[in-house]
Each structure stands twice: as C-alpha cells, then as structure tokens.
Amino acid sequence: MNTNLLQNLETIPSPCFVLEEAKLRRNLELIDSVQKAAGVTIILALKGFSMYSAFPLVREYLSGATASSLNEIKLVNDYMGVKAHTYIPAYRDDEFDEVVERSSHLTFNSWNQWERFKDRVASKSVSCGIRVNPQYSEVATDMYNPCVPGSRLGATRDQLPDQLPAGIEGIHFHTLCENDSFTLERTLNALESRFGDLLHQVKWVNFGGGHLMTREGYDTNHLINLLTAFRQKYNVDVILEPGSAIAWQTGVLVSTVLDVLDSQGIHVAILDTSFAAHMPDTLEMPYKPRILHSYHEPVADKPTYRLGGMTCLAGDFMGDYSFDKPLNIGDKIVFDDMIHYTMVKTTTFNGVNLPSIGIWKADESFQLIKTYGYDSFKDRLS
Numbered sequence: 001m002n003t004n005l006l007q008n009l010e011t012i013p014s015p016c017f018v019l020e021e022a023k024l025r026r027n028l029e030l031i032d033s034v035q036k037a038a039g040v041t042i043i044l045a046l047k048g049f050s051m052y053s054a055f056p057l058v059r060e061y062l063s064g065a066t067a068s069s070l071n072e073i074k075l076v077n078d079y080m081g082v083k084a085h086t087y088i089p090a091y092r093d094d095e096f097d098e099v100v101e102r103s104s105h106l107t108f109n110s111w112n113q114w115e116r117f118k119d120r121v122a123s124k125s126v127s128c129g130i131r132v133n134p135q136y137s138e139v140a141t142d143m144y145n146p147c148v149p150g151s152r153l154g155a156t157r158d159q160l161p162d163q164l165p166a167g168i169e170g171i172h173f174h175t176l177c178e179n180d181s182f183t184l185e186r187t188l189n190a191l192e193s194r195f196g197d198l199l200h201q202v203k204w205v206n207f208g209g210g211h212l213m214t215r216e217g218y219d220t221n222h223l224i225n226l227l228t229a230f231r232q233k234y235n236v237d238v239i240l241e242p243g244s245a246i247a248w249q250t251g252v253l254v255s256t257v258l259d260v261l262d263s264q265g266i267h268v269a270i271l272d273t274s275f276a277a278h279m280p281d282t283l284e285m286p287y288k289p290r291i292l293h294s295y296h297e298p299v300a301d302k303p304t305y306r307l308g309g310m311t312c313l314a315g316d317f318m319g320d321y322s323f324d325k326p327l328n329i330g331d332k333i334v335f336d337d338m339i340h341y342t343m344v345k346t347t348t349f350n351g352v353n354l355p356s357i358g359i360w361k362a363d364e365s366f367q368l369i370k371t372y373g374y375d376s377f378k379d380r381l382s
Helices: 003-007 021-038 052-059 070-080 096-101 111-120 181-199 220-234 374-378
Strands: 016-020 065-067 084-087 103-108 127-131 168-172 204-206 237-240 251-263 266-271 304-308 317-322 332-336 356-360 366-370
Touching: 016 021, 021 052, 021 220, 052 070, 052 356, 065 070, 070 084, 070 096, 096 103, 096 111, 103 111, 103 168, 103 204, 111 127, 127 204, 168 181, 181 220, 220 237, 266 317
Parallel strands: 016 356, 065 084, 084 103, 103 127, 127 168, 168 204, 204 237, 266 304
Antiparallel strands: 016 251, 251 266, 251 332, 304 317, 356 366
16 A cells, blocks of 8 residues: 555545556556457456546556446547447447447347347447357356346357357357456356357457456466467457456545444444445445455454444444554544445435545645535435
C-alpha cells in the first residue's frame, strides 16, 4: 500500500474509493505484454471496472471494451472512443438497432435470439457470434457460476446446428471467475470436446473474463502458450475480456468510524460506509475484505470489533477484526482491493450517500473525481 496515501488520509473525503494510478498502469502493462506475446486481443469488461475517468490510461494499452447493456455501450463509445464488443443475455426490441450501430461485435445468448434478430443485422457492419455453454466451470459459488443446471447463459451443443450460418462469425464462452490459466486449460478441453467442430467454422473466439492474470503467482507464460496454441489450431482471432484483472489490487475504500458500542459483549464499530450498499460482493460471494493495519481474524488479547455499515439492514455487518489498539470515533478504516466489482455495484439503499471517487496520481497527489449527495439518491426514484 502506498505509504504517502496512508499518511494523507485526512485529505481524502470519507467514504471514498481511491484508485492508485501507478498500480493500474502496472496491471495494464502486464496485460499488454500477454496480449502481444500471444497475439491476442484483450479488452476491458465494464461490468468489473467502469471508472471512465481512468479510461484514457486504459486506452494506452487496450483497444476496446465489452458491454452488456446499452448504457455500458454508450460509455464505451463516449470514453473509450470505440464501438463495443456487446453481449446482452436478451436484446430489447426497442434498443436493438441502436445497440447494433454502436457495436463492432455482437454476441447472441441463444439460438432463439439469433433467429429473431438475424435479419436486422444482415446488412450491418457488425460481427455476430453465439455464446456457448461448455457445461464445465470450476466456480464454487452458484451465483457466479454460468454453468449450473438451468443456467440461462449460453447455448449447449444440442441447441446448435452442425453447420453455422454465414452470419455467425464467432463463438463466445465465459465460465471463469478470478481463475488461473490451468483452470482455463481444463475449460478449453471441455469446450473443444463439445464444440470443436464449430470452432473450425468461425473467425473469432471470445474467451470471456475471469482470467486473473495480475494476481501474484499467476503463470502468464502458461497462459500465453495456451492462447497461442488455440489461436493457431483453429486459425481464429482470440479475444479475452477480464474485469477483475484490470483493476486487481489497484485501490482502496477509505471509511471512518462513526460510533463504537457494546452489543451483548461484542464490541461493534459502525462505519460511514455500508457492506450491503457499497460492498455487496462481500455479502454475495461472500468474502471477508482485507483491512489495512488490522488482523483478518480475531486475535486473543487484541482489541476486536465487529464492523457494521450505516444502513438499518440488520445484516449490514462484517466481523470480526482485531487491531493493535482500541478503535475510536474518527479513526480511519481502509478496505483494501476495493476498485473492481465494487464501484459498479453500489446502491443508495436507505438513502445512504455513495462513496466519493478519487485518484491517487502517480505524482503522489490526490485528485477528487466525484462526490454524491441527495440528487444521486433522488434520481433513482420518482
């Protein structure tokens, strides 16, 4: 963690997401080295990182982005300056023509969707593909596993013809979630066993996201070899669209202790942020976020607290952490690695303000990008 940032927490509003510019560049440099060595295209997945104030930096390394809604598509157009790689589980009739005009690639989730809309893309300059379900995934949490029985995401092999029509130029699969290249290797074996004949018929294959190549210990050489061999075997363009890997460990969520109380023998610290509204993945996945200068698990004889959010939801808490000294009102609590899949999921439940957003610049200065208030809450309602 940047020492200068920690020494200047009082200059940062609370709560606030703080992206560290130098760490984002470090990730992008690594990802760029992979795409160049493997001869593939790696693009940004907005569902994991939509901080458009950082897109000028992203554009230095990545040529595009993937979107799963018309609003995300517009953000790609406006702030990445390119058409989007688009995948939406089901296209709306009233949005479809605009989606096509704003997209370079368009993936259909089912054969039904292709049959319904194929005539409306026939004369357009967009490359179409079909999402497939290899029926193999090592994602342990069902909420994040697109291959569970009854999954609505992607077509199984029995739902596709033996010969793809001329309008289908690509195959898209996405079954990973913060996995390594060896998981990808096993996934490719399942993909090829079911869809190998169709892979020879397309121009591009989109490997989706979940490739956590910026995590320490990830074997990027193994990944490069996998990608190169697949690309050459099928003579296709290979596309990857990681979300977490882009912003992995690039920033924090700064918060402040508002109150400390005793709850039936359990010490509780209430913060000016919310696990439910500002860090929903911690309750959905679930996982226990890391806090700087704390003990991740309770330590005997250390001051220990159950941390609670500021909404009235009973389950808006995360416990328990130990600290070297007792917490006091006004103390800063800094949650680590809070940039990917966090900002994009925040809500204003209970009217709680969204955290501000800022960037810790490479020159060690802080730039406040955005703050939120009553209008952000009101605009979601009527």
